[in-house]
Amino acid sequence: MRPLLLNTLLCLAAVSMPAAELHVGPARDYGTIRAALAAARAGDAIIVHRGVYREGNLVVDKSVSLVGLDHPRLDGGATDEVLTITASQVSVRGFDIAHGGSGSLNDFAGIKVANAHHVTLEHNRIFDCSFGIHFSKSRAGVIRDNEIHGAPGRNESNGNGIHAWSCERLEITGNRVSGHRDGIYLEFTTDSAIARNRVTGNLRYGLHFMFSHRNVYRENSFLRNGAGVAVMYSHEVQMEANHFSRSWGSAAYGLLLKDLSDSRIVGNTFECNSTAVSMQNSNRMRFERNLFRENGWALQVQSSCDDNVFSGNNFIGNSFDLTTNGQLELNRFDGNYWDKAEAYDLNRDGIGDLSYRPVSLFAMLVERIPSALLLLRSPLVHFLDRAERMIPSLTPDHLIDAKPAMRPHSL
């Protein structure tokens, strides 16, 4: 009886105790964050004043808020993980986190969250850490308005800017990520939203999905990454109003789709990429109202792709609009604007009177003999393409847009 009574009293005391503010800084109540963390109770706020704090690895194992005033700096001294969060309902905002350590067997991070739910990380700046923010087995986390910049020198130990493994319902919005392996990486992570992030200059991919289903990403921009976005081995991924630009190089894509199904790609802009979209083994996808402008290849669709629909897109100024190594019989192209179509419209209904074949003879040739690309602007190639369009013999029979738009769609 007595322990029960004691427990009840303790609970009541905990509930009625107002959340305290613990101030950390020179000449404050606490000289170190570690001391404040030790003294804090669940629900307290730890206010950290300006300064540089070199306290090694700090572990947050209570539900507290950490608030930085004037961006105090937590420095890992290039040896430690800086902040490790193992409790739920923790928030961290307004810190500079720098110089994290790295290990070949451990993923060291600026901020690591493990087995915790409802953790919020906001307005932090993370520099020179192997992984910037690392979430594992955590749900309903929020990663908002952080700046994460990797150090270019960290070749071998460079991890991902934002890394989520086995998580669900994350919100990743308004972050800026550069100089990491992948800007944002999701593995076995579901039902999450990724919006309004600016991801530039990462070694491999701006955003990378592996085995990650039912996610949405919208209004992000991906600039000068090895490749913009790779969506692999996943299903039901919505991609809306993103901007993919300047992924240049032989293995560089704006968007790489591999073993993806039942997803929508709507209202995105693909500009100045070697290849805007490359897809393999991907089925039941819908591409609508996207703009493909000034890419080397707009679409590379492998024969292993079925039941995809491409409608209402604009293809403007690309060297090749579409290439394939097969017939693509089960895919549909409908009502797209192709600037190379040279269509006419006698009944003035806004739809070209003849169906258009988006795969050119030369595109087929280059697919088989890549070095033929040397002849790209040759008049002979131009002549052959014209002849093939009038009397198709080598390009895939069924691959036509029956209703090509006369004017670009307003997107």
Next chain:
Amino acid sequence: MTDPRHSFPRAVATLTLLILVGCDAEPKAIRYGQDECAECRMTLVDRHYGVELITKKGKVFKFDDLTCLLTFQRRDPGRSGSAAQLVVIDFNRPNTFLGAAQAVFLYHNQLHTPMGSGLAAFANATELEAARGLLGGGGRILRWPEVLATP
């Protein structure tokens, strides 16, 4: 002084040897950050992992993870049949290859390999045990035939 009458055949022999060596099916250094996996098409970036299949004609296929090699071989047994060499990256030594048949493998769910196989290759049992210790023990030790038999 060398007898000039002997130097011509010697030069021919050297040249022939060089050509033969040049034709040999050798592993190629992996260019991390540039090379693409022949199976999953991801760019190779993690220097702890990498696999190469070298055909008898000397064509090199690179993979980011052992699971990609296995998928590739199962999908196209013909091409794999012509494999002259299979080499894997030594977990502890960037861009150093080990013969797949000579290496020892650790399967551990804390090894975050590019495609999630959880398999790393080591030169010997001592180094494998050291890594296993750092991961807190556990996992499983495999030899090449067992790796080939993983589902």
